[in-house]
Amino acid sequence: MVKQRTNPNMREKQASSEKEVNEMEAMEASNLSEKEFRVMVIRWMKKMEDQFNNMCRNQEEMKKNQEEMKRNQEEMKNDITAIKNSIESINSRLEEAEDRISELEDKVEKNTQTEQLLEKKIKKQEESLRELWNNAKRNNILIIGVPEGEETEQGIENLFEKIVTENFPDIGRKKLTQIQEAHRVPNKMNPKRPTPRHIIIKLANTNDKARILKAARERQKVTYKGSPIRLATDFSTETHQARREWNEIYKVMQRKGLNPRILYPARLSIKIEGQIRSFTDKNGLREFITTKPAMQEMLQGLL
Amino acid sequence: MVKQRTNPNMREKQASSEKEVNEMEAMEASNLSEKEFRVMVIRWMKKMEDQFNNMCRNQEEMKKNQEEMKRNQEEMKNDITAIKNSIESINSRLEEAEDRISELEDKVEKNTQTEQLLEKKIKKQEESLRELWNNAKRNNILIIGVPEGEETEQGIENLFEKIVTENFPDIGRKKLTQIQEAHRVPNKMNPKRPTPRHIIIKLANTNDKARILKAARERQKVTYKGSPIRLATDFSTETHQARREWNEIYKVMQRKGLNPRILYPARLSIKIEGQIRSFTDKNGLREFITTKPAMQEMLQGLL
Amino acid sequence: MVKQRTNPNMREKQASSEKEVNEMEAMEASNLSEKEFRVMVIRWMKKMEDQFNNMCRNQEEMKKNQEEMKRNQEEMKNDITAIKNSIESINSRLEEAEDRISELEDKVEKNTQTEQLLEKKIKKQEESLRELWNNAKRNNILIIGVPEGEETEQGIENLFEKIVTENFPDIGRKKLTQIQEAHRVPNKMNPKRPTPRHIIIKLANTNDKARILKAARERQKVTYKGSPIRLATDFSTETHQARREWNEIYKVMQRKGLNPRILYPARLSIKIEGQIRSFTDKNGLREFITTKPAMQEMLQGLL
Numbered sequence: 087m088v089k090q091r092t093n094p095n096m097r098e099k100q101a102s103s104e105k106e107v108n109e110m111e112a113m114e115a116s117n118l119s120e121k122e123f124r125v126m127v128i129r130w131m132k133k134m135e136d137q138f139n140n141m142c143r144n145q146e147e148m149k150k151n152q153e154e155m156k157r158n159q160e161e162m163k164n165d166i167t168a169i170k171n172s173i174e175s176i177n178s179r180l181e182e183a184e185d186r187i188s189e190l191e192d193k194v195e196k197n198t199q200t201e202q203l204l205e206k207k208i209k210k211q212e213e214s215l216r217e218l219w220n221n222a223k224r225n226n227i228l229i230i231g232v233p234e235g236e237e238t239e240q241g242i243e244n245l246f247e248k249i250v251t252e253n254f255p256d257i258g259r260k261k262l263t264q265i266q267e268a269h270r271v272p273n274k275m276n277p278k279r280p281t282p283r284h285i286i287i288k289l290a291n292t293n294d295k296a297r298i299l300k301a302a303r304e305r306q307k308v309t310y311k312g313s314p315i316r317l318a319t320d321f322s323t324e325t326h327q328a329r330r331e332w333n334e335i336y337k338v339m340q341r342k343g344l345n346p347r348i349l350y351p352a353r354l355s356i357k358i359e360g361q362i363r364s365f366t367d368k369n370g371l372r373e374f375i376t377t378k379p380a381m382q383e384m385l386q387g388l389l
Numbered sequence: 390m391v392k393q394r395t396n397p398n399m400r401e402k403q404a405s406s407e408k409e410v411n412e413m414e415a416m417e418a419s420n421l422s423e424k425e426f427r428v429m430v431i432r433w434m435k436k437m438e439d440q441f442n443n444m445c446r447n448q449e450e451m452k453k454n455q456e457e458m459k460r461n462q463e464e465m466k467n468d469i470t471a472i473k474n475s476i477e478s479i480n481s482r483l484e485e486a487e488d489r490i491s492e493l494e495d496k497v498e499k500n501t502q503t504e505q506l507l508e509k510k511i512k513k514q515e516e517s518l519r520e521l522w523n524n525a526k527r528n529n530i531l532i533i534g535v536p537e538g539e540e541t542e543q544g545i546e547n548l549f550e551k552i553v554t555e556n557f558p559d560i561g562r563k564k565l566t567q568i569q570e571a572h573r574v575p576n577k578m579n580p581k582r583p584t585p586r587h588i589i590i591k592l593a594n595t596n597d598k599a600r601i602l603k604a605a606r607e608r609q610k611v612t613y614k615g616s617p618i619r620l621a622t623d624f625s626t627e628t629h630q631a632r633r634e635w636n637e638i639y640k641v642m643q644r645k646g647l648n649p650r651i652l653y654p655a656r657l658s659i660k661i662e663g664q665i666r667s668f669t670d671k672n673g674l675r676e677f678i679t680t681k682p683a684m685q686e687m688l689q690g691l692l
Numbered sequence: 693m694v695k696q697r698t699n700p701n702m703r704e705k706q707a708s709s710e711k712e713v714n715e716m717e718a719m720e721a722s723n724l725s726e727k728e729f730r731v732m733v734i735r736w737m738k739k740m741e742d743q744f745n746n747m748c749r750n751q752e753e754m755k756k757n758q759e760e761m762k763r764n765q766e767e768m769k770n771d772i773t774a775i776k777n778s779i780e781s782i783n784s785r786l787e788e789a790e791d792r793i794s795e796l797e798d799k800v801e802k803n804t805q806t807e808q809l810l811e812k813k814i815k816k817q818e819e820s821l822r823e824l825w826n827n828a829k830r831n832n833i834l835i836i837g838v839p840e841g842e843e844t845e846q847g848i849e850n851l852f853e854k855i856v857t858e859n860f861p862d863i864g865r866k867k868l869t870q871i872q873e874a875h876r877v878p879n880k881m882n883p884k885r886p887t888p889r890h891i892i893i894k895l896a897n898t899n900d901k902a903r904i905l906k907a908a909r910e911r912q913k914v915t916y917k918g919s920p921i922r923l924a925t926d927f928s929t930e931t932h933q934a935r936r937e938w939n940e941i942y943k944v945m946q947r948k949g950l951n952p953r954i955l956y957p958a959r960l961s962i963k964i965e966g967q968i969r970s971f972t973d974k975n976g977l978r979e980f981i982t983t984k985p986a987m988q989e990m991l992q993g994l995l
Contacts, residue, residue, distance in 0.1 A: 123427060127430060127434075130434055134438075141441075141444070141448060148452060148455060152455065155455070155458065159462065162462070162465060165473070169476065176476070176479055176480065179483055179487070183490060190490070190493055190494065194497060197501060197504060200504050204507055204508060207515070208511065211518060214518050215518070218521055218525065221525055290593060291568070291570070292572075293571070
């Protein structure tokens with residue numbers, strides 16, 4: 087951009103000196119005296135020298151400025167070269183970083199997929215383990231409520247036979263069920279625990295176990311030496327836990343006449359609106375009752 | 390770079406004015422009249438003033454240019470300072486990013502290794518589970534083809550005893566094999582399924598099971614009430630699946646007289662070129678036959 | 693920055709010409725002859741023209757410099773614009789990279805947590821599997837040291853009964869323990885192995901197994917046809933391995949009278965300073981003895 091503004095002082099000087107020259111020509115024409123001419127010329131020369139010197143100083147000043155600016159420019163040029171190098175190096179570092187990120191993204195994606203695969207396998211194994219445990223406990227009868235020490239003299243096997251004779255005389259008469267294992271769980275007594283440990287009886291035959299438990303359910307009240315005890319199915323820890331989760335809901339439903347049942351391994355089954363529905367976990371039940379306000383109220387705080 | 394080109398106009402002016410001065414000196418020497426001298430001096434002065442004014446304007450113009458360039462330079466200097474700051478900040482961000490990437494690479498590498506470890510453990514557990522299932526089913530006999538309902542009145546245990554008496558009178562006579570479990574699988578009948586469910590008999594003694602299955606293999610034809618049924622070993626689901634994988638190949642090989650056998654848990658064994666070879670999966674067999682064109686043709690489309 | 697240094701040559705010229713003008717005025721006052729005046733004026737004019745031309749060349753030179761600097765400045769301006777664009781693009785790439793890194797960090801953190809969860813589950817499953825195996829082997833008795841082939845004619849079951857009769861006549865008399873399984877492990881003989889394979893006997897009843905092993909421990913020396921053999925509990929592979937880990941330490945402790953015992957599944961128990969302490973692995977023991985220099989010395993090289 088070139089500025090159109092002119093320096094007023096310089097313009098003035100110029101203008102006045104032009105005027106003088108014209109006057110001088112006029113004077114020369116009108117026969118200036120020798121002395122007057124000389125004075126006029128010498129004054130002009132002095133003035134011109136002043137102006138020239140002034141311009142000289144200006145030029146000198148500008149030259150210095152120019153030199154300084156040139157040095158600045160050199161410096162800046164070097165700066166720019168250095169900056170370009172920096173940018174080039176940054177670009178290549180950035181490219182490398184982006185490559186590493188892409189590689190990481192691939193690896194993380196692969197890891198995530200592997201994890202999901204492993205998770206699925208573990209889930210499947212969990213189920214397999216639960217089934218194996220339930221299978222291992224398939225012939226077990228859990229006896230709950232027999233006071234500690236009752237087995238000390240007679241042994242647990244005889245204790246169990248007494249329970250069978252006391253409660254299910256028909257089964258006991260027909261055939262003395264063969265016992266494979268009989269022990270308290272856990273192995274060691276915890277003196278702080280107020281209730282006696284459970285007794286586990288493992289029978290050789292699955293049908294024998296089923297017959298005894300069926301008879302116990304039908305009899306409703308089972309006793310040992312006249313005191314009430316409970317016979318139950320033995321499950322894997324996970325299945326036990328999963329069944330316990332339904333406890334409160336089961337009680338409420340039974341009170342309300344919904345006839346709930348816990349199916350193997352841990353499904354809650356109810357008869358509702360003429361249909362039998364079963365749920366593997368609370369989520370399923372929660373979803374089901376979203377359209378049943380009456381049940382929502384009944385189960386409030388339990389899901 | 391300094392340009393060597395000169396302004397032709399200025400050079401000309403300069404040259405002409407030098408010439409004039411020389412002429413003037415010559416004129417002075419040849420006794421110019423007073424009037425002529427005055428005219429010459431005044432003209433020179435006018436011309437000099439013109440040239441001076443011209444130069445003045447040039448200088449003014451250059452000064453403006455210089456000032457503008459100085460402003461530009463200041464601006465650019467500020468730009469460069471800002472750029473340097475940007476680059477510094479970029480460099481430190483980039484460094485931080487690179488550190489984070491390195492840390493991520495370490496973590497991802499660690500995760501990948503952990504995954505491989507977990508994968509190995511899961512593989513080992515899978516095998517352990519398969520073994521446990523096979524162990525749990527070790528004493529089982531699978532009975533295939535007995536019509537549904539046959540067990541309703543007599544019970545499965547008596548049904549099995551009938552099969553033993555009908556087919557293996559020697560075993561039945563010697564000792565009534567003790568049965569631990571007897572049931573159909575799956576538990577519930579699927580009315581859409583055209584074939585009867587399998588029956589599983591769990592014997593108390595492994596040798597009894599082995600004896601019965603050996604007798605069944607030797608007899609080749611086993612019947613229930615005269616109709617053909619099949620007695621088979623019971624395996625874990627995975628082992629069953631793995632053995633089924635060989636079905637088609639087994640049939641082709643048997644037809645071709647290769648005497649194939651399925652070994653526990655699911656290996657295919659054949660006698661080839663006088664040597665017994667066994668394969669845990671199709672990959673192994675595929676690799677083996679790469680050098681056996683005859684077998685490749687035989688198994689085309691089956692591997 | 694404006695430099696205060698002045699060009700000495702130019703200052704000199706200026707000074708001398710000022711002096712001349714003053715002299716001229718003096719001369720004019722002292723009535724210079726016509727000729728002298730003319731010579732003075734013409735010389736001045738020539739000198740002025742020289743100086744003017746000189747300045748002209750200077751200006752021309754500066755102008756060229758200025759033009760070159762302007763071109764440089766334009767170039768640099770373009771460079772700076774390009775640099776700014778580069779920086780803008782770098783900044784946005786960097787931002788994107790940082791976003792991707794953050795996302796990766798989240799994913800890797802999630803993966804790591806999932807892995808830890810899976811690791812825990814696998815650990816739990818490992819324990820569950822170990823328990824299942826130990827449970828499956830709960831009724832097993834391991835017989836170590838019976839020469840290969842001894843079972844060929846009589847069968848392993850009769851061989852076991854002979855061992856019971858030979859060593860534990862009381863148990864044998866009371867009741868012939870029911871055997872569910874009896875076989876050598878591994879299934880196939882390895883002809884390179886110098887010792888006979890172990891025999892595994894699976895009894896139907898856990899108490900029978902416990903009674904026999906207890907009797908064997910009390911008798912200390914068990915024989916088959918007069919030659920010493922060993923009866924032992926059968927554990928899962930992992931439990932066997934974990935118990936074997938204590939072998940050397942157990943021997944040293946027994947020699948030193950520390951009465952060590954290996955508890956189920958693989959804990960080392962010792963009585964030290966009147967208290968019974970048990971350790972699930974070597975790490976636990978190593979930590980425990982950091983404050984017991986005597987034990988450190990005893991177990992040097994074993995932990």
